[in-house]
Amino acid sequence: MQWRDTGLGFGIVTIILHWVGAITVIAFYVLDAARIGGWQDNAGLWAPVAVCTAVLCAFRLFWRYLWYLPLPLPGVAPLTVMVARAVAIALLLSGVILPLLGWLEFHWRPEGMAGGMVRLLHRLGLLAAILGLALHVAGALRQQFVLRNRALSRLLGARVDL
Amino acid sequence: MTESKAAALCGIDTPVFQAGMAGLAGPDLVAAVSEAGGLGHLGGLRQPPSLLRQWIRMVRERTNRPFGVNLVPAYGGPEVFEAQIQVVLEEKVPVLSLFYGDFTALLPRIRAAGVIGMVQVGSLAEARRAAAAGAHVVIAQGVEAGGHIRGRTPLCALLPAVSAALPDTPVLAAGGIVDAGSVRAARCLGADGVWAGTLFLATEESLAHEIYKQRLLRAGPDDTEFRTGYSFGWKYGTPHRVLPGRAGFNPLRLVGGGARRQDDASMAEKLSLYAGSGVGRIGDIRPARDRVAALAAGFEN
Numbered sequence: 001m002q003w004r005d006t007g008l009g010f011g012i013v014t015i016i017l018h019w020v021g022a023i024t025v026i027a028f029y030v031l032d033a034a035r036i037g038g039w040q041d042n043a044g045l046w047a048p049v050a051v052c053t054a055v056l057c058a059f060r061l062f063w064r065y066l067w068y069l070p071l072p073l074p075g076v077a078p079l080t081v082m083v084a085r086a087v088a089i090a091l092l093l094s095g096v097i098l099p100l101l102g103w104l105e106f107h108w109r110p111e112g113m114a115g116g117m118v119r120l121l122h123r124l125g126l127l128a129a130i131l132g133l134a135l136h137v138a139g140a141l142r143q144q145f146v147l148r149n150r151a152l153s154r155l156l157g158a159r160v161d162l
Numbered sequence: 163m164t165e166s167k168a169a170a171l172c173g174i175d176t177p178v179f180q181a182g183m184a185g186l187a188g189p190d191l192v193a194a195v196s197e198a199g200g201l202g203h204l205g206g207l208r209q210p211p212s213l214l215r216q217w218i219r220m221v222r223e224r225t226n227r228p229f230g231v232n233l234v235p236a237y238g239g240p241e242v243f244e245a246q247i248q249v250v251l252e253e254k255v256p257v258l259s260l261f262y263g264d265f266t267a268l269l270p271r272i273r274a275a276g277v278i279g280m281v282q283v284g285s286l287a288e289a290r291r292a293a294a295a296g297a298h299v300v301i302a303q304g305v306e307a308g309g310h311i312r313g314r315t316p317l318c319a320l321l322p323a324v325s326a327a328l329p330d331t332p333v334l335a336a337g338g339i340v341d342a343g344s345v346r347a348a349r350c351l352g353a354d355g356v357w358a359g360t361l362f363l364a365t366e367e368s369l370a371h372e373i374y375k376q377r378l379l380r381a382g383p384d385d386t387e388f389r390t391g392y393s394f395g396w397k398y399g400t401p402h403r404v405l406p407g408r409a410g411f412n413p414l415r416l417v418g419g420g421a422r423r424q425d426d427a428s429m430a431e432k433l434s435l436y437a438g439s440g441v442g443r444i445g446d447i448r449p450a451r452d453r454v455a456a457l458a459a460g461f462e463n
Contacts, residue, residue: 068239
């Protein structure tokens with residue numbers, strides 16, 4: 001299997017990063033939401049997961065920029081492709097920005113207007129990211145069960161002839 | 163009828179070449195143009211290799227006349243482009259037209275395979291490079307053209323310069339070619355043949371969405387815009403010419419693209435659609451053979 005992405009398919013680096021990143025990002029959202037809500041004191045776990053999420057997402061953004069994206073599968077409307085790509089990039093950006101906002105809120109602890117702004121952005125950002133993730137998962141399920149194409153198989157390493 | 167080196171080279175009756183527009187120039191249009199004596203080009207850009215092969219075979223089921231495939235390496239990367247080239251060579255497509263890239267290494271391979279290689283250029287320097295690398299035909303694209311645009315020079319400046327610089331290479335005129343008058347004007351400037359896109363979108367056989375076709379018919383001569391923003395699938399900033407999408411709150415107005423039959427009607431209304439500056443002179447939807455005949459009339463002496 002190829003290591004980098006080409007217009008014909010995903011490489012092994014992207015496939016591994018996608019699934020490891022998915023687990024990390026979801027874990028981060030849960031920990032972040034719990035910490036914001038004050039449901040549990042998870043500061044010891046939050047920090048390493050936040051760092052892993054930020055590094056993974058930053059590298060994935062870089063990797064995505066470096067190589068061509070695989071062609072969309074036949075039958076997927078251009079608008080769907082545009083929305084799907086925009087959501088994917090937004091999720092990766094959230095994986096970099098939310099840990100930074102969390103660090104600002106929990107460790108730097110700004111006060112006054114700046115503190116209020118950081119707390120607001122952190123909460124809105126997390127909410128938008130969770131909604132984006134839901135849209136991303138819904139899109140993947142639609143590809144698998146409604147359009148019945150091999151988009152998911154492609155991200156599991158299967159060779160899909162275009 | 164005027165003699166045309168490009169027509170003789172391609173084995174067609176009249177030097178009318180239909181541009182290969184991605185997703186819009188499918189087997190029906192290509193076969194109809196070739197059957198009418200011109201040369202149709204499948205729009206290979208954005209087509210996965212397996213679908214491209216299917217389209218080529220569909221054209222062969224509809225006509226025995228020569229036809230071509232248009233490929234662009236700018237979309238999908240070198241691996242997709244190479245896979246598409248392999249399909250063209252394996253299927254022994256008579257003509258391959260190329261756009262937006264450096265084809266110095268590819269053209270000798272195309273020649274060796276017995277395929278006629280055409281390169282669409284936007285500058286004199288690019289035309290010279292293409293001819294030196296072995297292009298059989300050069301297409302001089304003026305800034306008047308619709309869709310993606312290679313240069314910034316008007317056809318009336320580019321075409322005579324390219325024709326004079328390449329006396330042994332047939333040169334086609336592209337940009338604003340929609341009727342016999344524009345063909346005659348192009349001939350005066352040294353064109354051996356013409357390459358038309360927008361005109362063939364407004365045909366019964368094109369895969370353009372019905373709303374796209376209607377928008378072409380409603381457009382006036384001042385309605386197209388030259389842009390360097392976002393166009394679907396292309397690198398941001400690639401120059402292109404469009405009919406702007408619906409005004410008001412409409413983010414898709416910022417996106418250039420082509421709406422196909424299977425796309426949403428709302429997208430066809432909102433998207434800024436590819437069209438050349440000659441669109442104001444297209445008044446109806448016709449069969450492709452009528453378009454070929456209309457342009458061929460411009461080659462009559």
